[in-house]
Amino acid sequence: MDLMQYLQTTQKKVDENIERAFGGERRELGKASTHLLRAGGKRLRPAVVMLAAEAVRQGSSDQVMPAALALELTHSFTLIHDDIMDGDSFRRGVPTVHTKWDEPTAILAGDVLYARAFEFLCKVEGPGNAKVKAIGMLAAACVDICNGQHMDMSFETREDVTVPEYLEMVSKKTGVLYAASAGIGCILAGGSEAQTEALYKYGMYTGMAFQIQDDLIDIMTTSDKSGKDRASDIREGKKTLITLKAREKGLDLSEYRRDLSMDEINELVKTLDRIGVIRDVREAALELVKKGNDLISMLPDSEARHLLIDIGDYFVTRGY
């Protein structure tokens, strides 16, 4: 099976499970909490959970599906709260939760999903101790995600953010949830400690690469394709590897912290390309993916391991 087939199959299974679990929501808060979750998404974290499980225990990964859902729910919860903080008005082509409802409902909607994620993890079939370990890993990841988001916000008012600081922020904001996806899939499938550590780090590096690619997509891809406001990072003064590398090369992006026309964005992309920023950022992402892929070479050779390697490569080549 090639990666795209695998991702499509997983996406379909995840979507079906989400519909089964949440399709009947009639309370307003239930609808608000599953609004983004049911608006689609590539279900990449669930795929990583399933593949990690398959990579350490050849065969079906159906048993870890509730964990795969738990990771998607956690991701969706963070999006709901982040959208409030960032004041973003649409995502996945639909209005964000605080826009369609209101802020208090969006805060609660995120909180509901958060709890549901832990409920799903509790439901996985398997030994209690492995589940507790997985739950602890998810909880620790959530703490890191909050710290990452807080760093990200605090960077907006700083012009002296360094690349190491940016990488720490990205490891927490995005890397750790992929790390937990791979780690939890491994733990619940009975993987060894060494396998769990390798997969956790693999997830961390590929997740960081994913975020760097996301930063590129933010500026390169049109809104109708990405479903997000184009160049919102630049307009909001977010610090990304793009803005940091641009500054290194003497281009100050803080003057673009305002409404931007399509022409201005296109012109900016041309400049970033010309002075080598786009190339440098792409290379940083590729390097992270390579580090991740090297780590999982310790796993037994299997289709799942190959697909995990493909997923890293896909993360940094996707256009949206």
Next chain:
Amino acid sequence: MDLMQYLQTTQKKVDENIERAFGGERRELGKASTHLLRAGGKRLRPAVVMLAAEAVRQGSSDQVMPAALALELTHSFTLIHDDIMDGDSFRRGVPTVHTKWDEPTAILAGDVLYARAFEFLCKVEGPGNAKVKAIGMLAAACVDICNGQHMDMSFETREDVTVPEYLEMVSKKTGVLYAASAGIGCILAGGSEAQTEALYKYGMYTGMAFQIQDDLIDIMTTSDKSGKDRASDIREGKKTLITLKAREKGLDLSEYRRDLSMDEINELVKTLDRIGVIRDVREAALELVKKGNDLISMLPDSEARHLLIDIGDYFVTRGY
């Protein structure tokens, strides 16, 4: 040991554990997330966790201390988010988190504590399956709390809220966390299913009574004593058993939905007392406590069981 001694001893232990775990926070988000937690509080939910554990397994309850902390953290997380939604500016005599920091930080501060609560539950010594059951109970409680808070907010724009609707809201917003406190203490101490059910329901009823008493305190107790804005429920148009019983007796409190002077509040309390609202509300609380106490008569006779009964009585007699 009498109840006040027991509560003081538990409070001291909980405070020490909180200081040990969080006293060294240096990141701004760490400080924000533990701001309310470290501002004091009676630590009633931890006491219920410990007493429930002692009631089913005679002897020390030190083993469940991390669970007791988990329940206090969960409570503190809900306060941080509720304060944002309700726009309250001080609590426990200190500025609320979104007032001292800002809304985005307060959202994240709550989210951090939420995760930490699950981390603490994972740390309890004991069999994995019991922990998973306890974690599932806490997660389900969190879902209910969100639904309760959402009902509470939606009541503000409705003048036809019924007493059963109010009781459902209170069971979710407040009852369920006391229910989970008693249930989790029991599960982790190796209690039987029947004991867990009895203690869970005991916690539910006494927790509901606690909230009804809180509604009374909101209007009866001065701010310097309670640490909260006096009569905020009335000013914000919240529906409480007081406002519903008043409406039954022909007194419409919606005209008090505005800034109120101390004299106006005192006058209002006098009226509520004269027409029998205060008495009716007190009786409803007492009845719930009695139901809770009857349920735990199935537990073996012990000091802990007596203290659980005392705690219910204390909930509805306390002045703040």
